[in-house]
Amino acid sequence: MVQTDEYVPWTQKYMLQCFQEGKHVLVCVRRIDRGDFTPDDEKEVKDMLEDLGEWEDLIRTGLSLIEDLGLKPADEAMTRRYKEPTRVEKCDIKYVGIVPPWTEVFRIAIHLRTEEMRRRAGTSGAEITLPAGEIFEQLRNLPKWQTLMRAVSSIR
Numbered sequence: 001m002v003q004t005d006e007y008v009p010w011t012q013k014y015m016l017q018c019f020q021e022g023k024h025v026l027v028c029v030r031r032i033d034r035g036d037f038t039p040d041d042e043k044e045v046k047d048m049l050e051d052l053g054e055w056e057d058l059i060r061t062g063l064s065l066i067e068d069l070g071l072k073p074a075d076e077a078m079t080r081r082y083k084e085p086t087r088v089e090k091c092d093i094k095y096v097g098i099v100p101p102w103t104e105v106f107r108i109a110i111h112l113r114t115e116e117m118r119r120r121a122g123t124s125g126a127e128i129t130l131p132a133g134e135i136f137e138q139l140r141n142l143p144k145w146q147t148l149m150r151a152v153s154s155i156r
Contacts, residue, residue, distance in 0.1 A: 013031060093110050
């Protein structure tokens with residue numbers, strides 16, 4: 001998936017859209033109620049992005065544990081899907097912000113850091129681009145991670 005053609009629901013409050021723009025992914029976030037994006041909305045979205053890749057790490061660890069215990073071999077497609085989580089520390093996230101006159105859209109540019117591009121390229125030296133689909137799927141998983149963290153917090 002290179003881009004989402006239209007905004008898709010992300011959380012109960014926000015919708016998102018992703019575009020491939022050269023080596024980076026442009027993420028556009030807007031409120032479901034189509035209201036203007038406020039400083040509180042910006043803070044909420046930035047806080048959510050701090051957990052980018054956490055859900056994928058959890059799933060990858062769970063799949064590895066299940067396989068290591070001999071309970072069931074990991075499904076190859078599932079393993080491939082969670083092979084390369086883009087943790088927030090592997091990316092540079094630039095908050096472009098709100099660009100008038102479109103005050104209802106918050107823009108974020110995400111690209112891989114140089115070290116991560118080199119690691120992914122390996123010895124091939126190939127030009128590596130952060131796939132929009134990878135970021136899109138991880139953004140869609142952020143609400144799952146938040147729900148899990150709230151559940152764990154309520155048990156404590």
